[in-house]
Amino acid sequence: MTDWTIICNLREIPNLGARVVQTAQGDIAVFRTDGDQVFALHDRCPHRGGPLSQGIVAGKTVTCPLHGWKIGLESGDADAPDEGHAPCLQTRIDDAGMVWLGLAAETTACRGEDGL
Amino acid sequence: MDKLKLVMVGNGMAGVRTLEELLKLAPERYDITVFGAEPHANYNRILLSPVLAGEQTIQDIMLNDVDWYADNGIKLHLNKKVIGIDRIKRIVTAEDGTTAEYDRLILATGSNPFILPIAGKDLPGVIGYRDIADTDAMIAAAQVYRHAVVIGGGLLGLEAANGLKLRGMDVTVVHKNEWLMERQLDKVSAKLLQKNLEDKGLTFLLEKDTAELVQGESGRVCAVKFKDGEAIPADLVVMAVGIRPNTALAEQAGIHCNRGIVVSDTMQTFDPRIYAVGECVNHRGIAYGLVAPLFDMAKVAANHLAEFGIARYVGSVTSTKLKVTGIDLFSAGNFTGGDNCEEILLSDPVGGVYKKIVIQDNRIAGAVMYGDTVDGAWYFQLLREGRNISDIRDHLMFGQSHVGDLGHQGQNRAAAMSDDMEVCGCNGVCKGTVVKAIKEKGLFTLEDVRKHTKASSSCGSCTGLVEQLLATVLGGDYSDAPKTKAMCGCTDHTHAEVRAAIREQKLLGIPDVMAALAWRTPNGCASCRPALNYYLISSWPGEAKDDPQSRFINERAHANIQKDGTYSVIPRMFGGQTSPDELRRIADVADKYAIPTVKVTGGQRIDLLGVKKADLPAVWADLGMPSGLAYGKALRTVKTCVGSEWCRFGTQDSTSLGVTLEKTLWKMWAPHKVKLAVSGCPRNCAEVAIKDVGIIGVDSGWEIYIAGNGGIKTEVAHFFIKVKTAEEVMEYTAAFLQLYREEGFYLERTVHYLARVGMDYIKQRVLEDEAGRKALHERMMFAIQNEKDPWLERTQGGVGKHEFEMLTA
Ligand code: SRM
Ligand SMILES: Cc1cc2nc3c(=O)[nH]c(=O)nc-3n(C[C@H](O)[C@H](O)[C@H](O)COP(=O)(O)OP(=O)(O)OC[C@H]3O[C@@H](n4cnc5c(N)ncnc54)[C@H](O)[C@@H]3O)c2cc1C
Ligand code: SF4
Numbered sequence: 001m002t003d004w005t006i007i008c009n010l011r012e013i014p015n016l017g018a019r020v021v022q023t024a025q026g027d028i029a030v031f032r033t034d035g036d037q038v039f040a041l042h043d044r045c046p047h048r049g050g051p052l053s054q055g056i057v058a059g060k061t062v063t064c065p066l067h068g069w070k071i072g073l074e075s076g077d078a079d080a081p082d083e084g085h086a087p088c089l090q091t092r093i094d095d096a097g098m099v100w101l102g103l104a105a106e107t108t109a110c111r112g113e114d115g116l
Numbered sequence: 117m118d119k120l121k122l123v124m125v126g127n128g129m130a131g132v133r134t135l136e137e138l139l140k141l142a143p144e145r146y147d148i149t150v151f152g153a154e155p156h157a158n159y160n161r162i163l164l165s166p167v168l169a170g171e172q173t174i175q176d177i178m179l180n181d182v183d184w185y186a187d188n189g190i191k192l193h194l195n196k197k198v199i200g201i202d203r204i205k206r207i208v209t210a211e212d213g214t215t216a217e218y219d220r221l222i223l224a225t226g227s228n229p230f231i232l233p234i235a236g237k238d239l240p241g242v243i244g245y246r247d248i249a250d251t252d253a254m255i256a257a258a259q260v261y262r263h264a265v266v267i268g269g270g271l272l273g274l275e276a277a278n279g280l281k282l283r284g285m286d287v288t289v290v291h292k293n294e295w296l297m298e299r300q301l302d303k304v305s306a307k308l309l310q311k312n313l314e315d316k317g318l319t320f321l322l323e324k325d326t327a328e329l330v331q332g333e334s335g336r337v338c339a340v341k342f343k344d345g346e347a348i349p350a351d352l353v354v355m356a357v358g359i360r361p362n363t364a365l366a367e368q369a370g371i372h373c374n375r376g377i378v379v380s381d382t383m384q385t386f387d388p389r390i391y392a393v394g395e396c397v398n399h400r401g402i403a404y405g406l407v408a409p410l411f412d413m414a415k416v417a418a419n420h421l422a423e424f425g426i427a428r429y430v431g432s433v434t435s436t437k438l439k440v441t442g443i444d445l446f447s448a449g450n451f452t453g454g455d456n457c458e459e460i461l462l463s464d465p466v467g468g469v470y471k472k473i474v475i476q477d478n479r480i481a482g483a484v485m486y487g488d489t490v491d492g493a494w495y496f497q498l499l500r501e502g503r504n505i506s507d508i509r510d511h512l513m514f515g516q517s518h519v520g521d522l523g524h525q526g527q528n529r530a531a532a533m534s535d536d537m538e539v540c541g542c543n544g545v546c547k548g549t550v551v552k553a554i555k556e557k558g559l560f561t562l563e564d565v566r567k568h569t570k571a572s573s574s575c576g577s578c579t580g581l582v583e584q585l586l587a588t589v590l591g592g593d594y595s596d597a598p599k600t601k602a603m604c605g606c607t608d609h610t611h612a613e614v615r616a617a618i619r620e621q622k623l624l625g626i627p628d629v630m631a632a633l634a635w636r637t638p639n640g641c642a643s644c645r646p647a648l649n650y651y652l653i654s655s656w657p658g659e660a661k662d663d664p665q666s667r668f669i670n671e672r673a674h675a676n677i678q679k680d681g682t683y684s685v686i687p688r689m690f691g692g693q694t695s696p697d698e699l700r701r702i703a704d705v706a707d708k709y710a711i712p713t714v715k716v717t718g719g720q721r722i723d724l725l726g727v728k729k730a731d732l733p734a735v736w737a738d739l740g741m742p743s744g745l746a747y748g749k750a751l752r753t754v755k756t757c758v759g760s761e762w763c764r765f766g767t768q769d770s771t772s773l774g775v776t777l778e779k780t781l782w783k784m785w786a787p788h789k790v791k792l793a794v795s796g797c798p799r800n801c802a803e804v805a806i807k808d809v810g811i812i813g814v815d816s817g818w819e820i821y822i823a824g825n826g827g828i829k830t831e832v833a834h835f836f837i838k839v840k841t842a843e844e845v846m847e848y849t850a851a852f853l854q855l856y857r858e859e860g861f862y863l864e865r866t867v868h869y870l871a872r873v874g875m876d877y878i879k880q881r882v883l884e885d886e887a888g889r890k891a892l893h894e895r896m897m898f899a900i901q902n903e904k905d906p907w908l909e910r911t912q913g914g915v916g917k918h919e920f921e922m923l924t925a
């Protein structure tokens with residue numbers, strides 16, 4: 001079951017930046033890319049728990065601020081040769097430009113799930 | 117766009133590296149077909165020596181197996197030698213009749229061992245040393261036969277001789293010259309080497325001319341006869357007297373060759389559809405025989421094949437290392453000296469150590485080292501950078517660890533380290549891990565090692581050590597010359613080229629730079645964006661717009677991120693002075709926001725550690741003090757001593773001068789952090805000798821020192837000039853720092869900037885050119901006039917509010 005909630009307007013997330021959303025599941029980092037796509041990951045780097053929301057966003061990746069691991073925004077996977085995964089959540093943007101976050105009833109990795 | 121057809125002839129090291137580079141740049145551009153005369157996929161030819169010596173196996177040295185070709189959609193024809201190129205129809209034909217059409221063709225046919233034109237050269241048991249087949253033949257011969265003769269006492273010959281000896285044969289090395297490896301070594305070091313190899317059981321016959329190879333009863337070679345009439349038994353003869361570029365195919369196709377396939381700086385042959393890379397090439401009259409230059413060529417060829425059209429190959433300086441376990445030998449550049457050259461020499465024949473550095477115009481022109489090669493990589497780097505060595509000359513011979521008294525930059529002897537010793541202190545990587553990754557993953561460059569092991573990817577102080585490990589495992593030197601290093605993987609341009617383009621084309625935004633210079637990635641990466649942002653705001657103050665999203669989090673949040681995701685706050689205390697009132701506010705803030713740690717820093721101010729990000733604006737507001745920019749590539753502290761105001765020895769008011777300097781300059785951004793200090797007398801309590809600009813008050817005025825550094829590698833500042841007044845100190849300091857701001861590369865501290873451009877240049881710009889100095893000073897003042905206190909902007913003006921507010925769901 002996915003629980004959809006509005007978190008903010010797209011404008012409120014800086015281009016090539018992120019916002020942190022506090023949820024019952026912990027902090028979620030919501031990123032905005034150059035092409036106005038929005039991705040959400042748990043705000044914990046698989047390396048040593050660095051806050052991914054504070055990293056530099058380029059293309060569809062974020063570079064962790066603590067030791068520079070690169071994490072794919074779509075998959076939550078660390079760039080090879082590093083190995084690790086930050087669980088992802090679903091997002092969507094509605095016609096009014098509001099950003100929705102899909103909170104799963106249980107935290108699961110996004111891979112394997114598709115669609116709404 | 118339809119895919120073009122790319123055919124490559126020669127499946128060796130240079131060719132396949134070109135394909136790898138090409139696939140990185142333009143994976144979809146070509147349908148690729150590869151012909152290789154050998155039955156093997158791509159392997160690391162230079163590691164054939166350790167295979168022969170029994171230290172590695174063929175499996176260990178494979179670089180790309182057949183799956184790699186399949187995974188990248190490359191059609192691979194192994195065991196098929198190409199025998200014809202039809203340049204009109206654009207078709208290549210292999211021995212077995214296989215054909216392939218091309219739009220573009222790469223020739224990477226390598227070279228052939230040179231076989232002396234003497235009687236008996238074609239006898240069974242006579243071979244060159246080039247490929248897996250030769251190596252297998254030698255290993256097989258060693259199992260049955262006893263006497264081996266290696267003709268040629270160069271790198272290859274000695275590695276072959278050593279391997280055969282380890283496989284149990286009696287080995288004699290025959291050499292025409294007076295000493296071994298005359299192209300890499302001078303006589304003294306060569307004699308040391310010979311002695312060492314003799315101790316390992318090899319026999320040498322020097323100044324011997326081979327006349328003929330004699331056939332035995334079995335039909336196989338049985339002896340080597342010399343021109344002086346002497347003869348020695350031989351069941352195996354390895355000819356290692358040199359290599360010849362393999363140009364047969366190109367010549368047959370009518371492509372211009374002259375001791376190699378002649379190519380331009382874009383690696384194109386006289387037929388522009390046909391590229392050539394590797395040992396088969398003659399570039400500006402030179403045919404290279406080591407892999408480092410070939411990899412540079414591969415990059416350039418790939419760049420043009422990908423239709424980027426910007427790279428140029430301009431030649432390489434090479435270095436060599438003999439891959440015989442237990443022997444340390446290194447040579448690079450011009451080591452024989454000559455007119456206008458000076459030599460620094462250290463010779464201890466009994467201890468088995470010999471080092472020679474050849475210097476020309478205050479720059480290293482070459483080096484030979486035997487027995488102690490720890491600093492080989494360092495000398496080679498200084499050589500390639502063309503670094504002016506006058507300032508370190510008296511320590512040069514003693515190696516990198518003696519330049520500066522503290523710091524750990526590879527003075528550990530990589531070879532002597534045990535596998536479990538730590539190489540990289542930041543990431544906890546041991547020698548064994550690095551060596552294993554180099555061998556198993558086929559790594560060649562520092563970049564590769566950083567990516568795979570994280571060693572040397574943080575503070576970089578172990579870079580020298582990692583380079584040594586690369587050199588020890590692989591032999592030779594594989595890193596690019598830093599001068600020509602691209603900024604990052606997103607571009608082929610260097611820092612210098614990017615700075616120049618921003619200035620000359622008046623580029624004002626990051627997207628403009630990326631468009632003008634054809635960046636490969638849509639938004640760059642975490643390494644180039646901060647650099648571009650700095651270059652823009654420092655080149656066009658007031659015009660280029662600062663981009664917070666291209667700044668590292670510390671500069672975006674104006675506080676230092678800590679390992680638990682909290683932040684530290686260090687307010688500015690000009691010149692290290694504070695007041696009861698400020699101290700009271702700091703104490704109150706610490707209480708109010710439950711800040712766990714309050715610490716006095718090494719920079720004479722106070723650090724509040726463990727502040728929650730959301731609390732930052734309120735903490736700043738309550739403190740009511742300006743930002744210490746302790747997180748920025750900016751002016752950090754101006755350390756001062758009490759000076760003449762109180763101190764019984766003080767000759768000048770160092771505190772006031774320090775406060776004035778800091779109040780004037782504290783809002784400047786820079787390529788890296790900048791630290792100043794002012795001492796009131798030569799007792800130097802403010803430690804100015806390790807600051808970017810250090811000032812010492814003396815009775816008659818002020819002495820200014822520049823480009824000291826107290827960090828990873830301690831470097832003592834250089835005396836710059838003595839002036840009379842505080843106003844002059846201000847002008848000279850600002851002018852020097854502005855020059856650094858305009859010309860320094862991102863993350864280059866003043867010490868590295870000085871090393872790159874030389875003291876003479878800085879003196880000329882700041883000391884000798886008075887109008888120039890005043891202009892620099894003025895540009896600094898102009899650049900900082902618009903800068904604001906970032907904390908005030910965020911507590912009052914609401915700048916970047918979103919940075920500190922969390923959303924909820
Ligand atoms: C707080 C402080 C240690 C302390 O508790 O005393 C400190 C803390 C850090 N230093 Fe430092 N350095 C501190 C004085 C120094 C000094 C001493 C000085 O300034 O007199 C040095 C040697 C002098 C020099 O820079 O030449 C020093 C050389 C370094 C270096 C090595 C720089 C180099 O060029 O080799 C780094 C790494 C870097 O900048 O890349 C570094 C990096 C750091 C960082 C920023 C590491 C990081 O990226 O997080 C630490 C931040 C901790 C924090 O959040 O506050 N710190 N650091 C000092 C702050 C001084 C201040 O008031 O601003
Ligand atoms: C034993 C040994 C030790 C070495 N040690 C070092 C060292 O320590 N450091 C260093 O830097 N360098 C070293 N080298 C040199 C290094 O290996 C070469 O510089 C490098 O391999 C050259 O690459 P290449 O691609 O130009 O040629 P190669 O790697 O030789 O590749 C050429 C390939 O093309 C094939 N070919 C040729 N003609 C045709 C044709 N008509 N059709 C199809 N295929 C064809 C050949 O069979 C060969 O496989 C060493 C070499 C040897 C042999
Ligand atoms: S404060 Fe400086 S010396 Fe201490 S751990 Fe951090 S970077 Fe290293």
Ligand code: FES
Nearest residue numbers: 045048050064067
């Ligand atoms: S915690 Fe993210 S890279 Fe180390």
